[in-house]
Amino acid sequence: MQQRCLRYGLLRVRSTYSRKAGKQQTWQPCCSSPRLVSASCQRFGKFVGKSRCGNRVLAEKHKISINMDHWDEEETTAATVTATNSTSSDGTERDSWKGDRSEFGRGRSRGRGFRDSSISDGDSWSYNADGGRDGFSGRGGEADGAHENGFRGRGRGGRGRRGGFRRDGDQVGRGGLGGGYRGKDEEIFSPGQDKGPDKGEAASDKPRVTYVPPTVPDDEATIFSHYESGINFDKYDDILVDVSGTNPPMAIMTFDEAALCESLRNNISKSGYVKPTPVQKHGIAIISAGRDLMACAQTGSGKTAAFLLPILQQLMVGGVAASCFSETQEPEAIIVAPTRELINQIYLEARKFAHGTCVRPVVVYGGVSTGYQIREILRGCNVLCGTPGRLLDMIGRGKVGLSKVRYLVLDEADRMLDMGFEPDMRRLVGSPGMPSKENRQTLMFSATYPEDIQRMAADFLKADYLFLAVGIVGGACSDVEQTFVQVSKFSKREQLLDILKTTGTERTMVFVETKRQADFIATFLCQEDVPTTSIHGDREQRERELALTQFRSGKCPVLVATSVAARGLDIPDVQHVVNFDLPKEIDEYVHRIGRTGRCGNVGRAVSFFDPDIDGQMARSLVTVLSKAQQEVPAWLEASAFSGHGKSDFNPSRKPFGSTDSRKTSSFRDNGGPSQAAAQPAADDEEWE
Numbered sequence: 001m002q003q004r005c006l007r008y009g010l011l012r013v014r015s016t017y018s019r020k021a022g023k024q025q026t027w028q029p030c031c032s033s034p035r036l037v038s039a040s041c042q043r044f045g046k047f048v049g050k051s052r053c054g055n056r057v058l059a060e061k062h063k064i065s066i067n068m069d070h071w072d073e074e075e076t077t078a079a080t081v082t083a084t085n086s087t088s089s090d091g092t093e094r095d096s097w098k099g100d101r102s103e104f105g106r107g108r109s110r111g112r113g114f115r116d117s118s119i120s121d122g123d124s125w126s127y128n129a130d131g132g133r134d135g136f137s138g139r140g141g142e143a144d145g146a147h148e149n150g151f152r153g154r155g156r157g158g159r160g161r162r163g164g165f166r167r168d169g170d171q172v173g174r175g176g177l178g179g180g181y182r183g184k185d186e187e188i189f190s191p192g193q194d195k196g197p198d199k200g201e202a203a204s205d206k207p208r209v210t211y212v213p214p215t216v217p218d219d220e221a222t223i224f225s226h227y228e229s230g231i232n233f234d235k236y237d238d239i240l241v242d243v244s245g246t247n248p249p250m251a252i253m254t255f256d257e258a259a260l261c262e263s264l265r266n267n268i269s270k271s272g273y274v275k276p277t278p279v280q281k282h283g284i285a286i287i288s289a290g291r292d293l294m295a296c297a298q299t300g301s302g303k304t305a306a307f308l309l310p311i312l313q314q315l316m317v318g319g320v321a322a323s324c325f326s327e328t329q330e331p332e333a334i335i336v337a338p339t340r341e342l343i344n345q346i347y348l349e350a351r352k353f354a355h356g357t358c359v360r361p362v363v364v365y366g367g368v369s370t371g372y373q374i375r376e377i378l379r380g381c382n383v384l385c386g387t388p389g390r391l392l393d394m395i396g397r398g399k400v401g402l403s404k405v406r407y408l409v410l411d412e413a414d415r416m417l418d419m420g421f422e423p424d425m426r427r428l429v430g431s432p433g434m435p436s437k438e439n440r441q442t443l444m445f446s447a448t449y450p451e452d453i454q455r456m457a458a459d460f461l462k463a464d465y466l467f468l469a470v471g472i473v474g475g476a477c478s479d480v481e482q483t484f485v486q487v488s489k490f491s492k493r494e495q496l497l498d499i500l501k502t503t504g505t506e507r508t509m510v511f512v513e514t515k516r517q518a519d520f521i522a523t524f525l526c527q528e529d530v531p532t533t534s535i536h537g538d539r540e541q542r543e544r545e546l547a548l549t550q551f552r553s554g555k556c557p558v559l560v561a562t563s564v565a566a567r568g569l570d571i572p573d574v575q576h577v578v579n580f581d582l583p584k585e586i587d588e589y590v591h592r593i594g595r596t597g598r599c600g601n602v603g604r605a606v607s608f609f610d611p612d613i614d615g616q617m618a619r620s621l622v623t624v625l626s627k628a629q630q631e632v633p634a635w636l637e638a639s640a641f642s643g644h645g646k647s648d649f650n651p652s653r654k655p656f657g658s659t660d661s662r663k664t665s666s667f668r669d670n671g672g673p674s675q676a677a678a679q680p681a682a683d684d685e686e687w688e
């Protein structure tokens with residue numbers, strides 16, 4: 001069928017619905033129009049695209065509406081398209097494209113909507129060897145997940161094409177390889193459609209998220225599957241621990257001393273836990289004593305069990321009512337974490353430790369059908385794990401009441417209180433029914449605590465909270481061997497390939513700065529026959545979960561990730577982390593390399609250091625390396641103490657001080673808890 005678009009001329013709509021590839025449509029101009037337009041539509045009419053000349057097709061601006069009522073019934077059908085009015089501005093578009101900066105220069109964006117249905121595994125974003133050959137179908141439509149929860153006005157449009165990034169003329173992006181470099185300013189939705197429980201999810205014109213995650217098996221082998229602690233597990237006992245605050249309780253030395261109920265003891269032993277880690281020894285005692293806690297311990301040292309075990313124990317001692325159906329559930333504990341995968345992991349840990357008890361944990365996070373999650377909540381909920389947006393949405397819908405909340409846990413607390421999530425956290429504690437901080441226990445855990453965040457955290461905690469520091473606050477895990485390679489941005493890919501050739505099938509996480517870079521590198525590696533998958537905030541939730549599954553199983557031993565995977569993820573046998581792009585914040589670096597070397601196992605991290613770009617990180621990196629007693633390359637030290645690095649090195653932030661910020665003069669001078677602005681997230685990632 002054909003329709004006329006006032007801006008682009010005659011468009012021909014081609015329906016490419018396929019059961020495997022999903023419901024897709026592309027719009028192309030008739031014949032030889034130079035303004036090739038492709039757009040994609042994901043089920044309910046939201047679509048974007050990008051023309052060859054860089055102009056976007058924007059559903060709202062062009063008021064293109066489509067009627068796809070019959071898509072569910074027919075394999076191929078012509079949709080009704082009407083195109084009226086054209087108001088988009090070339091100037092704006094071009095300006096935003098000029099803003100793109102990358103080693104690859106400006107390239108073409110990819111279109112999920114142009115997904116090639118010949119991609120056989122049903123997951124066109126799986127960059128395994130086959131996927132790589134097929135190229136990566138791009139993205140154009142909204143990712144359901146990103147759209148529903150966490151989409152912050154960043155669009156994705158354009159074309160995907162079989163073959164990924166070909167290097168010939170037309171497909172080469174300006175200034176380098178093509179491959180779908182997407183403009184940072186490629187917003188397609190207005191700020192009013194930003195995420196948020198009260199705006200994002202409720203917006204009626206957004207595609208409904210229908211994804212329901214696969215049921216997690218509930219046999220004991222699956223529930224209690226775990227990896228072995230490593231040779232350095234016993235070294236945890238040597239780490240210095242500092243508990244500050246008044247009257248801290250004595251730490252427990254063994255799980256027996258925690259006087260846990262029998263079910264919990266059984267579950268601990270089935271999980272392979274023999275003795276508690278330091279954060280567990282102190283954390284369990286402090287939480288059981290009813291104290292608020294801000295705990296800092298290195299990555300992979302068991303913080304999750306440190307809060308879950310005492311909470312579950314106290315709930316059972318307190319005779320928590322077994323969950324039963326109710327239109328509004330009143331959980332006793334709420335746990336929040338910044339990313340979907342992390343909160344799901346915490347939920348699975350809660351489910352493991354609560355196995356065989358009457359305590360029912362439930363998880364809610366974006367990118368998954370809200371209806372499905374509501375049904376899960378209504379079946380009963382004692383411990384509710386959630387990402388902030390979805391959690392607030394459930395509260396706003398009246399499905400979750402807060403009056404019985406006894407425990408509020410912020411995992412990755414420094415992230416939860418930085419500028420990205422702080423408003424949500426304030427909204428959560430200010431929600432109707434939420435007990436005041438005096439009437440609940442608030443628990444915060446992280447491996448990093450910048451001082452300004454500590455100050456802000458105090459707003460959420462009782463005045464006599466305890467600060468637990470295991471080792472160096474903000475320090476890197478000492479079981480990770482850190483190496484730095486000086487590179488120029490143009491040699492990074494070859495260096496990466498060399499590294500991956502030596503690591504073979506060992507599991508490796510490659511961190512990059514942007515989502516488009518993640519796509520690009522994943523595609524590049526697949527083309528080089530390295531089975532690779534990727535995870536970032538632009539991928540649909542099902543794709544994110546599939547990527548993790550394939551990485552965990554070893555089907556794709558290389559995972560290219562943005563910061564969305566930097567925190568908390570506990571994936572067995574990750575032997576290597578590669579920082580293809582160094583992050584802008586030192587804390588982010590510490591979390592990233594902490595994906596390896598967990599639970600007493602050793603790991604390796606290799607970071608590419610581009611002096612032109614990463615100079616500002618040099619001092620912080622030298623500090624991290626020194627505190628972890630690792631060799632500091634002479635060139636890095638030289639860079640740190642040359643002109644570079646001044647801007648980022650902010651002694652007042654004291655990211656490495658192994659102290660409670662209440663002890664520092666700046667805290668006292670400010671009169672205690674403050675509203676000091678926290679650092680924003682250092683990336684353009686959609687976290688939730």
Ligand SMILES: Nc1ncnc2c1ncn2[C@@H]1O[C@H](COP(=O)(O)OP(=O)(O)OP(=O)(O)O)[C@@H](O)[C@H]1O
Nearest residue numbers: 273275276277299300301302303304447568570599
């Ligand atoms: N006492 C223990 N004995 C054996 N294994 C443990 C013990 N405590 C935790 N683990 C295991 O160690 C791994 C890391 O734990 P966890 O994910 O809680 O670390 P974390 O400190 O939260 O890390 P991160 O800072 O990266 O979030 C998990 O696989 C967990 O099951």
